[in-house]
Amino acid sequence: xxxxxTIQKWxxxxxxxxxxxxxxxxxxxxxxxxxxxxxPQKGKILTxxxxxxxxxxxxxxxxxxxxxxxQDNQACLExxxxxxxxxxxxxxxxxxxxNGKITDFKVMVRPLKGLQKLQEKMxxxxxxxxxx
Amino acid sequence: xxxxxTIQKWxxxxxxxxxxxxxxxxxxxxxxxxxxxxxPQKGKILTxxxxxxxxxxxxxxxxxxxxxxxQDNQACLExxxxxxxxxxxxxxxxxxxxNGKITDFKVMVRPLKGLQKLQEKMxxxxxxxxxx
Numbered sequence: 001x002x003x004x005x006t007i008q009k010w011x012x013x014x015x016x017x018x019x020x021x022x023x024x025x026x027x028x029x030x031x032x033x034x035x036x037x038x039x040p041q042k043g044k045i046l047t048x049x050x051x052x053x054x055x056x057x058x059x060x061x062x063x064x065x066x067x068x069x070x071q072d073n074q075a076c077l078e079x080x081x082x083x084x085x086x087x088x089x090x091x092x093x094x095x096x097x098x099n100g101k102i103t104d105f106k107v108m109v110r111p112l113k114g115l116q117k118l119q120e121k122m123x124x125x126x127x128x129x130x131x132x
Numbered sequence: 133x134x135x136x137x138t139i140q141k142w143x144x145x146x147x148x149x150x151x152x153x154x155x156x157x158x159x160x161x162x163x164x165x166x167x168x169x170x171x172p173q174k175g176k177i178l179t180x181x182x183x184x185x186x187x188x189x190x191x192x193x194x195x196x197x198x199x200x201x202x203q204d205n206q207a208c209l210e211x212x213x214x215x216x217x218x219x220x221x222x223x224x225x226x227x228x229x230x231n232g233k234i235t236d237f238k239v240m241v242r243p244l245k246g247l248q249k250l251q252e253k254m255x256x257x258x259x260x261x262x263x264x
Contacts, residue, residue, distance in 0.1 A: 038219055038243045067225070069208045074201045076208035078225065087170055091223060091240055093199070093210065108223060108240035111170045112251065115244060 002073045006100045010077075011065075019055060022048050027101035035090065035109040036119045047105060049126075054107070057083070057121045073097070083121060088114035134205045138232045142209075143197075151187060154180050159233035167222065167241040168251045179237060181258075186239070189215070189253045205229070215253060220246035 006025055013021040023044075031040040032047040041050055058081055067078035075094040082088065090109035097103050109115045138157055145153040155176075163172040164179040173182055190213055199210035207226040214220065222241035229235050241247045 033221075033242070035242045036244045038245065067206065069201050069203045069206045071201045071203055074199065076201045076223070076225070089165075089240075091208070091225070093208070093223070106242075108221075108242045110165070110167045110238075110240045112168045112247060113170065115247060119244065 001070060002098065002100055003070050003075045003094065003096050006096045006102060007068070007070065007075050007077070007094070010094070014055075014063075017059070019052055022051060025100070025102055027097055027103045030102055031104050033104070033106035035107045035115055036122070051105065053122055053125050057118070057125060083114075083117050086113055086117040087111070088118055090114075133202060134230065134232055135202050135207045135226065135228050138228045138234060139200070139202065139207050139209070139226070142226070146187075146195075149191070151180075151184055154183060157232070157234055159229055159235045162234055163236050165236070165238035167239045167247055168254070183237065185254055185257050189250070189257060215249050218245055218249040219243070220250055222246075 009021055009025050013019065026044050026047055028044050030044055030047045031042055032050045033040045034050065041047060061081045061083055063079060063081040065077050065079050069076040073096050077092040077094065078090070079092070080087070080089050088109055090107060093106040094102055095104040109118055141153055141157050145151065158176050158179055160176050162176055162179045163174055164182050165172045166182065173179055193213045193215055195211060195213040197209050197211050201208040205228050209224045209226065210222070211224070212219070212221050220241055222239060225238040226234055227236040241250055
């Protein structure tokens with residue numbers, strides 16, 4: 001199963017706080033699909049920016065993966081966390097190519113309040129990063 | 133793989149418009165987790181009500197499954213549809229017991245506009261069903 005090694009690397013990145021592993025596991029033409037916005041972010045640079053922002057938001061919290069469904073080159077990783085007392089339950093849908101590089105990374109979040117809270121935190125962070 | 137037969141039945145239900153198949157494939161103590169609300173709906177009766185409502189909302193539209201990830205007793209089915217011109221992209225996370233009965237059914241939806249549109253349509257329908 002192609003995705004297995006990729007997901008191991010992903011967990012390594014989170015556990016060892018090594019964001020540089022993204023360079024190794026993302027394909028050049030990877031697409032990132034946010035839980036909030038319709039239009040995907042295309043390419044390694046934008047995907048790294050979004051995943052890093054999500055990493056900083058979630059790493060302040062009690063983020064845990066609670067379910068893992070893997071098949072062929074596809075993975076569905078379910079997570080739970082809490083921000084400011086609001087429960088956030090979501091999935092990372094990850095697809096890799098035949099070299100194990102991630103070509104598609106999609107995030108979905110429930111419930112509505114959790115999605116709104118995540119949006120608030122992501123906007124704060126991405127806005128700060130644009131500040132002079 | 134336990135879930136495979138259950139998912140076949142689920143597709144049969146949708147294709148043949150046979151909501152009565154729910155009686156066969158849902159466990160008595162199934163829990164339904166809505167994309168909008170935090171608190172799960174417990175038991176076969178409430179889960180049937182929510183899945184039937186979702187069925188009526190989506191059956192008016194161009195609902196299609198676009199990805200299927202199955203492992204052991206777990207499934208992640210990704211779907212796409214459009215309501216009033218708003219794209220709705222979501223997943224059904226389905227878990228079954230050793231008899232293939234569904235014990236957990238969770239739905240997540242993106243983007244935010246899609247989730248809001250789905251909420252609007254589900255509320256309209258569930259509200260109508262309570263009307264005298």
